[in-house]
Amino acid sequence: MENDLKVWRAKADVTQEELAKELDVARQTINAIERGRYDPSLELAFKLAQYFDCSIEDIFTYEPTDDD
C-alpha cells in the first residue's frame, strides 16, 4: 500500500501534530503512515479522506505484489 498523505498534508498546510490531534491519533501514527511503515485501519483511512475532502483512493493506492 502506498500513499500521498504527505502531499495532501502539505497542500492543506497542517503539521503532523495538528492532523493527529484532529483525528485523535498519535503524531507517530501519522508519521508511520507517511513513511509507509503502517497501514491504517479502514476507519482512520475514511477519517483522513473526510478531513482532506477527497476519496480514500486519492490518498491511498493499492498495488498487489507477487505474494498477494
Next chain:
Amino acid sequence: MLKLQRDVPIALIVIGMGLATVGADLVSSAALGVGLVLGGSALAWGTILVMGLFLDDRAWGRLLSDERMSRITYRAAAAGWMSTLATLVTLARLLDYVDATIATQHALLGTAVVALVAFVVGLGYYSRQM
C-alpha cells in the same frame, strides 16, 4: 519523554513489582519485607485488574492510546506471553539436570524478568517497524 498521565498504569505496575521483589529483598526486617510483597503485589494486581475489567482504553494509558499503538501492544504482549511459556517449559524439566540447586523462587523470578524484558523489547522493536 515520559508523560506521566499516559504512563500512569505502566508506572504503577512497575513500581508495585519493584517493591514486591527488589524492595522486599533489600529491607532487613522480615515483617517489612512481607509488607512490601503484599503492598507491591496489591498495587500491581489492582492496576492490572482496573486495566482488564474496564473497557475504556484510557485505563491502559499509552499502551492502547491509538490504533497503531494498540497493534504494537498486542504483538508485544503476544511475544512476551509466548516467551514466558517457552521459558517455563524449558525450566520445568531442565533445572533438574543442569543445576538442581536453583531455587524455584529464583526460577520464577527469572521467568518474570524474561516476560517483562520480552514485552518491553517487543514494544521498542515493533514501534520502529510499524
